Every structure is written in structure tokens, then in C-alpha cells.
Amino acid sequence: MSDLSIDISLIVNGETVNERVDARKTLVDFLREDLALTGSHVGCEHGVCGACTVRVNGEIVRGCLMLAVQCDGAMVETIEGLSDSGEVADLQAAFEQRNALQCGYCTPGMVVAAQELLRRGGVPSREAIREFLSGNYCRCTGYHAIVDAVEAVAQQRAEGKP
Amino acid sequence: MKPAPFAYKKARSLDEAVSLLAEKDARLLAGGQSLIATLNMRLSSPSLLIDLNGLNGLNGITLKNNVVEIGALTRHAQAERSEIIARHAPLIARALPHIAHPAIRNRGTIGGSIAYADPAAELPACLLALGGEVVATGPKGARRIAAEDFFKGLFETALGPQEIVTAIRVPAAIAQTRIGFAELARRHGDYAVVGLAASARAAGRGFATVRLSFFGVGATPLRAKKAETALERSDVDAAVAALDLEPPDDVQASGAVKRHLAGVLLRRVAKQLTETRL
Numbered sequence A: 001m002s003d004l005s006i007d008i009s010l011i012v013n014g015e016t017v018n019e020r021v022d023a024r025k026t027l028v029d030f031l032r033e034d035l036a037l038t039g040s041h042v043g044c045e046h047g048v049c050g051a052c053t054v055r056v057n058g059e060i061v062r063g064c065l066m067l068a069v070q071c072d073g074a075m076v077e078t079i080e081g082l083s084d085s086g087e088v089a090d091l092q093a094a095f096e097q098r099n100a101l102q103c104g105y106c107t108p109g110m111v112v113a114a115q116e117l118l119r120r121g122g123v124p125s126r127e128a129i130r131e132f133l134s135g136n137y138c139r140c141t142g143y144h145a146i147v148d149a150v151e152a153v154a155q156q157r158a159e160g161k162p
Numbered sequence B: 001m002k003p004a005p006f007a008y009k010k011a012r013s014l015d016e017a018v019s020l021l022a023e024k025d026a027r028l029l030a031g032g033q034s035l036i037a038t039l040n041m042r043l044s045s046p047s048l049l050i051d052l053n054g055l056n057g058l059n060g061i062t063l064k065n066n067v068v069e070i071g072a073l074t075r076h077a078q079a080e081r082s083e084i085i086a087r088h089a090p091l092i093a094r095a096l097p098h099i100a101h102p103a104i105r106n107r108g109t110i111g112g113s114i115a116y117a118d119p120a121a122e123l124p125a126c127l128l129a130l131g132g133e134v135v136a137t138g139p140k141g142a143r144r145i146a147a148e149d150f151f152k153g154l155f156e157t158a159l160g161p162q163e164i165v166t167a168i169r170v171p172a173a174i175a176q177t178r179i180g181f182a183e184l185a186r187r188h189g190d191y192a193v194v195g196l197a198a199s200a201r202a203a204g205r206g207f208a209t210v211r212l213s214f215f216g217v218g219a220t221p222l223r224a225k226k227a228e229t230a231l232e233r234s235d236v237d238a239a240v241a242a243l244d245l246e247p248p249d250d251v252q253a254s255g256a257v258k259r260h261l262a263g264v265l266l267r268r269v270a271k272q273l274t275e276t277r278l
Helices: A027-034 A079-084 A089-097 A107-119 A126-135 A144-160 B014-020 B035-040 B076-080 B083-088 B090-098 B110-116 B122-129 B225-232 B236-241 B255-275
Strands: A005-012 A015-022 A053-056 A059-062 A075-077 B007-010 B026-029 B048-051 B061-064 B067-071 B133-138 B141-146 B151-153 B164-171 B177-184 B194-203 B206-215
Touching: A015 A027, A027 A053, A053 A107, A059 A107, A079 A107, A089 A107, A089 A144, A107 A126, A107 A144, A126 A144, B014 B048, B014 B133, B014 B164, B026 B035, B061 B083, B067 B083, B067 B110, B076 B090, B076 B110, B083 B090, B090 B122, B090 B177, B090 B194, B110 B122, B110 B164, B122 B164, B122 B194, B122 B206, B177 B255, B194 B255, B206 B225, B206 B255, B225 B236, B225 B255, B236 B255
Parallel strands: A005 A075, B007 B048, B026 B048
Antiparallel strands: A005 A015, A053 A059, A053 A075, B061 B067, B067 B164, B133 B141, B133 B164, B177 B194, B194 B206
């Protein structure tokens, strides 16, 4: 049946992409296998761990809970795009300085998710940071350093941009 | 794991989606936040996914004739930002932040949560607590189904094989409306071990009516009617004693623990019911 694979056209990190994909291919597998954007990680593959977090049309989603075909016409941003544009440079620096990562597997998803919270502006409470990141698992750090890093960047940004 | 192969069609109209549903093992794709997880784990392997995203007219939130109507394709995040829901359906507003995590609420839909009918999910319980109804369209046209009649069993609803949820409707809150919501979960955003959604109508110092809808304690959200009657007499101890839930053991807790926790939540929610003024 022809509907098993479908032509899609989308924008990924600012570049137009035209590909034919299997209907069953998830967005994160498409990004990693077809576009070699391996910064988005595959963890649990059922929406629990958050390692595959990417942005679609400006909002964070689980890359494992969206199909690539659903992104026809969409604008997708991955950790590679957010890194290249410098949008999350301060978050990445703070993660490094505060040891908010050890193995680093969760870090791309964690940074993309944290950026969504910080984009809302203001300095969220530590509780709000924990709650917002509750959908992103880290098995190394115990989260404390991650909350420190996100809080520090929120404060920096609030001071830097009145 | 990866999903087994399936075909994919983006529905161009509701009618087209209804007729595509006649195909054997076809499934609807809305937010996909439960469906795609089950596909990845090969707990389900449909032959065809009918993508409803992109259908017009199914994602509005309106207040009309004292009824709040929420279109089935409304995302949880969109509902969270809605002024109409915050003001006129405050129980739903209270429950929404408990549903999964921001990245999932950006995709998950109100209609999907209702049609999936997870026994530990928040929105089915809210719909039942509010005495709301489900609007569905099938080959014979549209119909409304009361929440009481909609949730039939474990992940089982009153929907026919070719019916699609298009909206939910709940009575708008009035001055006497009181609401309460509490759930216990291992981690914020997880499915509840036990949860309780409640609505009441205040009368004097007490209540004229109380509706208690527990979730995570059985195959569907469950009213606790004896406890409601006791609470209408403002007797919280009697309400807890009258809880006649028999939750089965599950991976999260034993039935006995759940029964105990249901009483704890009932006390918390009873307090909320007397405190909230809208």
C-alpha cells in the first residue's frame, strides 16, 4: 500500500528538508537516522524519559511520540539548531560549570525543556523548575545541579535583560 | 522498540475520518501521546492510522447557554491557557497541570484523553464529577452521551466502532459551585495512584449536591455515592467511612493502600470544597 511511506517537506533547524519516510517512523528516529541529527537521544521510546525532546512549531514535544509524517509542513528545531544559534549557550555553559551532567544522555532533552520554561520569562522557583522538568529523567546527577543551573541562568537572564 | 508497519492517511474532513474508520484495524491519531507509545511497544498494531490533526472546527473552547464546550482536538496546553476554562470550568483548570508533562500537554488532546478512557486519568474523572457529556459523530450523525453512560470498562467506552469524539460539554460554574481536586502520584505528572475530582453546589453552610469521582481505583472513574450523601450532610468522617471503593491491586499500590489513600484524599477535597469561592 502506498500509504505505508509518504513524502514530507519540513524545515529542520532552518533548512528545508524533503524526504520519503515510512509512516511508522517516529520523529526522533527520522532526525537521527535520515538527517544524522543525533543530538536528540532515544531513551524509553514511550514518552516517559524526555531524552528525545525537540521543538515542533515552537513548542517542545516528545520526539518518540510524534511520527515524522505528522511533521509535514512543520518547523522542527533540535538541540543542534538551538546550539548553533546560540539560543541555549548560557544554559549549556551553566550545565557544564555546575556539573549538571555526567553521562550526558539526558542533557539535550533537558536543555531543550529548560529553555521552554525560561522562555516564559521571570525567575521560576526551584519547585517550578523541578515540576517543569519532571518529565525529563536524569539517572546520574540527582537533579540538584540541574535545578541549580537552570535557576542560575534564569537569574542571569533576568538581570541581563530587564 | 519500533512500531509495526501501518498505513497513514490524513483525514480531510470528519466525514472522511468516519468512513475510513470502517477499514479493519484502523485507529484514530489525535495527540498520539498514548497511542504512539503503545505502537512503539507493539501493544497495538493497527493497519491504518487516520490522522485527525488538521481538521478544522474541532479545537475551539466556547461558553454558550451556560455550557462550556471544548473541542476534541484542543491540546491540553491550549486548555491550560484558556480564560474560559479557568473561569467557567475551574475543576478542569485545576486538573490540567497534573496531566503528564509540558511536552506531552503540548500535543495531547482533550478528546483523546476522554476517548482513551484510562482509568487513572484526570479528565474522564472530571467529566464524571461535573456531570458532563461527550459529543460524538458517526455514520448516523452526531449524538451526545452523558459521562455516566460513556465510561463502560477498562479503556472501554460507549463509542461505536466508527464514532469519533468531537467535543466534551460541561455545565459552566455558577456562584454556588464548589470544586475540589487532589491526586497522589509517585512523580509529578505520572498517572495517579489514586485521585479525586469533585464538584458540589453550596447551599447555606452545607451542600445541596456533591459529586465525588475517584480515579485510579477501578476500571473506570467511579462515583462514591454513599460518601456523597454523607458529605451533603457535612459529615466528613461518615463520608470517609462510607467509601465503598474496592480498588484492585496494581503495580503502584495494593488495593488496601489505595482504599486508605482514597480516604485521605476525600478529607483534603472536602476541605477544598468548603474553602473555594469562585
